[in-house]
Amino acid sequence: MxxxxxxxxxxxxxxxxxxxxxxxxxxxxxxxxxxxxxxxxxxxxxxxxxxxxxxxxxxxxxxxxxxxxxxxxxxxxxxxxxxxxxxxxxxxxxxxxxxxxSCQHAWFQESRSSKDNPKRDWYIWRQPRYDASGNRHPPNNWRASFGGSVWEWDEKTQEYYLHYFAPEQPDLNWDNxxxxxxxxxxxxxxxxxxxxxxxxxxxxxxxxxxxxxxxxxxxxxxxxxxxxxxxxxxxxxxxxxxxxxxxxxxxxxxxxxxxxxxxxxxxxxxxxxxxxxxxxxxxxxxxxxxxxxxxxxxxxxxxxxxxxxxxxxxxxxxxxxxxxxxxxxxxxxxxxxxxxxxxxxxxxxxxxxxxxxxxxxxxxxxxxxxxxxxxxxxxxxxxxxxxxxxxxxxxxxxxxxxxxxxxxxxxxxxxxxxxxxxxxxxxxxxxxxxxxxxxxxxxxxxxxxxxxxxxxxxxxxxxxxxxxxxxxxxMFWKHLISFRKQYHSLFTHGLFTEYGHDNTALFTYTKTLDNCAVSSTNGESMETIETKALISLNFSNSCKKVYLPEDCKAATIELAISTKDGKVESDTLGPYEGRVYWVR
Missing domain, CATH: 3.20.20.80 (Glycosidases)
Structure with missing residues (x-):
């Protein structure tokens, strides 16, 4: 696939x-x-x-x-x-x-030409409703995505047609x-x-x-x-x-x-x-x-x-x-x-x-x-x-x-x-x-x-x-796409686990290898296999310490990639910084 x-x-x-x-x-x-x-x-x-x-x-x-x-x-x-x-x-x-x-499609042009046209039923047409004073109204009160009624009056055939979007976008009748x-x-x-x-x-x-x-x-x-x-x-x-x-x-x-x-x-x-x-x-x-x-x-x-x-x-x-x-x-x-x-x-x-x-x-x-x-x-x-x-x-x-x-x-x-x-x-x-x-x-x-x-x-x-x-x-996007493909079993297919949900500054999660998703090749190149990664993302404008989940504390943690250029040595994320660590 x-x-x-x-x-x-x-x-x-x-x-x-x-x-x-x-x-x-x-x-x-x-x-x-x-x-x-x-x-x-x-x-x-x-x-x-x-x-x-x-x-x-x-x-x-x-x-x-x-x-x-x-x-x-x-x-x-x-x-x-x-x-x-x-x-x-x-x-x-x-x-x-x-x-x-479009209302300019040949199908709709035929459909609206007359009530007995062979393509009349290719779109959704309905009779109007009338109130006690004899005033004409659409069939219901639905609002279209772009505002107004979902029904548009057609003067020639004296019926409304349905459009969930603009009046110029009549809905097709899939029941036909x-x-x-x-x-x-x-x-x-x-x-x-x-x-x-x-x-x-x-x-x-x-x-x-x-x-x-x-x-x-x-x-x-x-x-x-x-x-x-x-x-x-x-x-x-x-x-x-x-x-x-x-x-x-x-x-x-x-x-x-x-x-x-x-x-x-x-x-x-x-x-x-x-x-x-x-x-x-x-x-x-x-x-x-x-x-x-x-x-x-x-x-x-x-x-x-x-x-x-x-x-x-x-x-x-x-x-x-x-x-x-x-x-x-x-x-x-x-x-x-x-x-x-x-x-x-x-x-x-x-x-x-x-x-x-x-x-x-x-x-x-x-x-x-x-x-x-x-x-x-x-x-x-x-x-x-x-x-x-x-x-x-x-x-x-x-x-x-x-x-x-x-x-x-x-x-x-x-x-x-x-x-x-x-x-x-x-x-x-x-x-x-x-x-x-x-x-x-x-x-x-x-x-x-x-x-x-x-x-x-x-x-x-x-x-x-x-x-x-x-x-x-x-250039970072280019590098990341290559990185994702190199470790596609882990990142494209891996199992996601979130930590520290209530933290409003840090988004922390791990990706763990799903053995069912491991494949030996990615396109024409051999895939590099890693079994677990920790991702730490700082969505704030101030420095935040990397959160280390309990199930990672006994492991060896190695920086794989950071959004900051150059070597990263501290365990503190700068404003809007993100990192990926290998967990081994």
Whole structure:
């Protein structure tokens, strides 16, 4: 199972590298950086949506699964990308966005053309409700992910259609067998036949719709639309649909890598149904416990407090849960839907930024599971400055939140300042600023005006600069990836044990060799075997003494690696320092 030991790098095409000066990243730009990714130690590139799209939701509104968004390139470019990766011993996975399409997709255009169109039932249509005064209302009170109702009125056919996301993203009707077959042909087989190695599957638990669209409980009094995720995630036929898709559309192509985006599924037993090897549905899923920390329960971008104990709980839950099961897990701290991890979980202060970048890198590379890195994470990119005005933020979710807050508070200055604080801390836009390649204009991302403003710190934080510094975050990441692969049975597969949970400054854990996971080779090279490691991470801005667990005190402790450059002799960790010790 090659995907277990893989190191995956997510590319957000609009922001990675622009090859033609139009200000938008593209596939030829990505191709030009394949040697950089290979040198970093990447095994798999996960390419976020590059399909033909009106770009209402940055490509997650697909109008044609079998074509490319023209500014990104063409099908021939995709063939070149796949070949280039395979030639370098790397693989490619794509985003599989099949809960919904764009409203401009030919399928939906037919579906909304008339009530008796053959594709009418390919989407979810419902009659309106009427109150005692004869006023028309949507079928229920569910709030869409981007705000407003999940139902959009269609004037021509006098019915509502369902959209869990934006109105321009109508949900497909998976209960229709003909629809499912079309999805498999167009979105899955088409790309596997072109040599793609797998998929990150978007919103993988929303395909099966509930039998009845009952109202959600009122958690936000005064609002017409209520939080309803528990009602539309993990529907009654969800597992049947996934088993069918894997069996019919993927298995004929051999070992296809699948990783599911599985939000709002806190029950570990329910997750086991998705990723148990016996169930034959998904290889693994993303667990969002850590990424969701600090997000508001009513208003996502109104932050709520958390501390290191919450981070430890979030990570430890899935490290421990896979032990003794036949499931696999993922390790990540950033993606295109989250703010930057240094800002959120460590410190982006100039004096601590590089140390924090290395600290998080050391944590992630020593945890069990398939490792996912998001573009720019390897050079320590952070959230944009608080001073940026809301106009610089491009994401639909951010702009909708700001507009709702403006409307609900009467544009109260204090409330709007708090809203901007939340945006500056949590908005998805922070992950979408252009990649910082060098200190030239626009950070070397583009010779034209970038579609989104480049981070102000690009002259201090960029790839070219860090390649020339042996102790930079980039070079440390490169070293750590090699280190992880050298000891992959211990770090990628090892057993996790946490110590000192209530300590709000130190994260201490051991990794112990799981004999069942030991293999004699890692790719083409022999693996070095160590049986136990102690990891000590200081998530504070002051010095802390390394905590030595009782079961390590009688052993010989030898430093293996530190986030600090040079020889480390004391048992005291500096601010945001992390270390790995061999325990023998």
């Amino acid at each position: 090659w995907w277990k030991d893989a190191v995956v790098y997510q590319v957000y095409p609009a922001s990675f590298k622009d090859s033609d000066g139009d200000g938008l990243g593209d596939i030829p730009g990505l191709i030009s950086k394949l040697d950089y990714l290979k040198d970093l130690g990447i095994d798999v590139v996960w390419l976020s949506p590059m399909y033909k799209s009106p770009q209402v939701d940055m490509g997650y509104d697909i109008s044609d699964y079998e074509d490319i968004h023209a500014p990104f390139g063409c099908l021939a470019d995709m063939d070149e990308l796949t070949h280039g990766l395979h030639q370098r011993g790397m693989r490619l996975i794509l985003d599989l966005v099949i809960n919904h399409t 067998e003909e629809t499912r077959k079309a999805i498999y042909d167009s979105a899955v087989r088409f790309w596997l036949e072109k040599g793609v190695d797998g998929f990150r599957i978007d919103t993988v638990n929303k395909y099966s719709k509930p039998a009845e669209f009952v109202n959600a409980p009122v958690t936000e009094p005064g609002s017409a639309w209520q939080y309803a995720y528990p009602l539309f995630c993990n529907g009654p036929k969800m597992h049947d649909f996934l088993k069918e898709m894997v069996r019919d559309a993927m298995d004929p192509f051999g070992e296809v890598m699948t990783v599911g985006e599985l939000p709002c599924t806190p029950d570990a037993k329910e997750i086991l149904r998705y990723v148990s090897a016996r169930e034959r549905e998904l290889n693994m899923v993303f667990h969002f416990d850590m990424v969701y920390l600090g997000m508001g329960t009513v208003w996502k971008y109104i932050p709520e407090p958390f501390d290191l104990r919450d981070v430890k709980t979030a990570l430890g839950k899935w490290q421990r849960f896979i032990q003794g099961t036949d499931m696999w897990t993922t390790v990540f701290a950033e993606n295109h839907d989250s703010a930057r991890s240094i800002t959120r979980f460590a410190s982006d202060a100039p004096e601590h930024r590089e140390a924090s970048a290395k600290l998080l890198a050391l944590m992630l590379t020593t945890l069990t599971g398939t490792l996912f890195i998001y573009q720019g994470q390897e050079i320590g990119m952070v959230n944009v400055p608080r001073e940026w005005p809301v106009e610089e933020y491009k994401d639909l979710e951010t702009q909708n939140f700001y507009a709702r807050m403006k409307d609900s508070t009467g544009n109260d200055p204090k409330e709007m300042n708090a809203a901007m604080d939340g945006i500056a801390y949590l908005a998805r836009d922070h992950a979408r600023t252009p990649m910082q390649w060098d200190d030239s204009e626009n950070g070397g991302f583009s010779t034209g005006k970038p579609w989104m403003r480049v981070h102000d710190n690009y002259r201090e934080v960029n790839v070219q600069k860090q390649l020339g510094e042996h102790d930079s975050p980039l």
